[in-house]
Amino acid sequence: VLTVDAVFKALADQTRRQLLDSLRDTAGQTLTELESGLGMTRFGVMKHLKVLEEAKLVTSRKEGRFKYHYLNAAPIQEVADRWIAPYQKPFTRFALDLKHQLESSVPMADKPNFVLETYIRTTPRRCGMHSPGPSSRRSTITARGSTAS
């Protein structure tokens, strides 16, 4: 839980996001390199790096006099899995469903503009509206198939 708070706090700052982007582009930068890349003071970079390191978003490796910084994207992935994906999926689903519905369904006017009524000496059952299976419906329809002119 603490990590999640720390991640959100770390990400809630434009400069820190720039630092992450910079480390994503070029891994293993020193403080001096980050400083010049972002045009910030050494103190500013250090302050922000501390927040990022507390959130485990940045790890570092010391070698002699130098400290090399690396992006650690795992906490972001965890936050994404927990807080983004579950919300994203239903929404994406909804959007896709809506798209499908709008593209496939037929826009319907308020009133039909073609109506034809007739009276047939028969029974409802013989009209074939009781799911008769494709073959008998087909024969009903194609028996007078002269409309395909």
Added chain:
Amino acid sequence: LRQGGPFRYLTGDGQVMLDGEVIEIEPMKKIVSSFIPSWAENSQPTLVTFAIEPLGEVVKFTITHHDYEKANAGIDTGWPVVVAGLKTLLETGKPLNLPTSM
């Protein structure tokens, strides 16, 4: 026939003459289907409803078509031919052989 399933009209040799999807179905009452004619050009899908209602010795058969002109498929002349054929078939058991010019 089921909601969401195909509602196709096939020619004698099995070609899809008219494609559609069952939008709504009430057994023994009505079928609402989309209407996608293969023979028409510049045609948009439209909606057609077939309804039946028993009235004593007869059945009232109603076709309603929404925005039929968008189908661009000769609906206004085509459906009467279809209905005439259906009526003849159901009443006599024989197909109505109309002149091909219709």
